[in-house]
Amino acid sequence: MGLTASISADGDTALHAAVLAGHIEIVVELLKQLEAGDLGIKNRNNATALNYAAIGGITRIAKDLVSKNEGLLIVPNQNGLxxxxxxxxxxxxxxxRYLYSVSPKEELSPDTNNKNGVMLLTTCIIxxxxxxxxxxxxxxxQLAFDQDSDKDTALDMLAQKPSAFPSGTQFSFWQKWIYKCTSATYL
Structure with a gap:
């Protein structure tokens, strides 16, 4: 009970706090003592420890959390993400890259009642x-044509990024020559 008790006004557990602070060693020790189900505890903002790891960007912590409870990959936050x-x-x-490699792809389907797939596509393009x-x-x-709320489609976002296309990139003479040689090889 002590390790899963709320320790903040937001309802964070010790695991939430350790993940948010980026304390890898403390997270590892807590994971040894917690049950897999305990990792799914949400705070008052509907965030699990994995949601906090995603915010903090410490992949090692995410790997440790997912290895103990893969179900965390599909638990949405308060915004449904x-x-x-x-x-x-x-x-x-x-x-x-890590979370995408281990997340169930069906959670990103346009057939679901959420915008996870189109949001991920849009942010990956950005x-x-x-x-x-x-x-x-x-x-x-179908995600290429879906809209992320009232914003542009993923195709619109891609079209606004000229650096994504060789014709929109300002190469120097030798870079153009290398590009021409390598692209001709694959034709």
């Missing part, structure tokens, strides 16, 4: 995580 989307909103590229954006589109092509 799962941890991989939270990490993408904070621009933590390594965390996004942060130039094109490998994840492409993989997500290969799973769910």
């Amino acid at each position: 799962i941890p991989v989307v939270v990490a993408s909103l904070y621009g933590h590229k390594n965390m996004v 942060d130039e995580l094109y490998d994840i954006a492409l993989d997500l589109l290969q799973h769910y092509p």
Whole structure:
């Protein structure tokens, strides 16, 4: 009971506090003493310890939490966002790569009643995580046309990033030559 008790006005547990502070060693010790279900405890802001890890961007903590309870990957925060989307909103590229690799892809489907898939796609385009954006589109092509609330579609966002296209990149002479040689190899 003591380790799962609320220790703050926001309802944070000791695990929440350790994760938020980025204390890896304390998190490891707490995980030894806590049951897998205890990791799913939410504070008053509806955040689990994994939500806090996604905010903080410490991938090691996320890996430890997920290895003890994979169910945390699909627990939404107060805004309905799962941890991989939270990490993408904070621009933590390594965390996004890790969480995306272990998150169930069906949670990102446009068929769900949430905006996790389109939010992740949009933030990946903004942060130039094109490998994840492409993989997500290969799973769910419809996401390219969905809107993230009242904003543009993912295709609109991509079109606004000229650096994503060779023609929009200002290469020097030798860079253009290298690009031409390498792209001709794959044609």
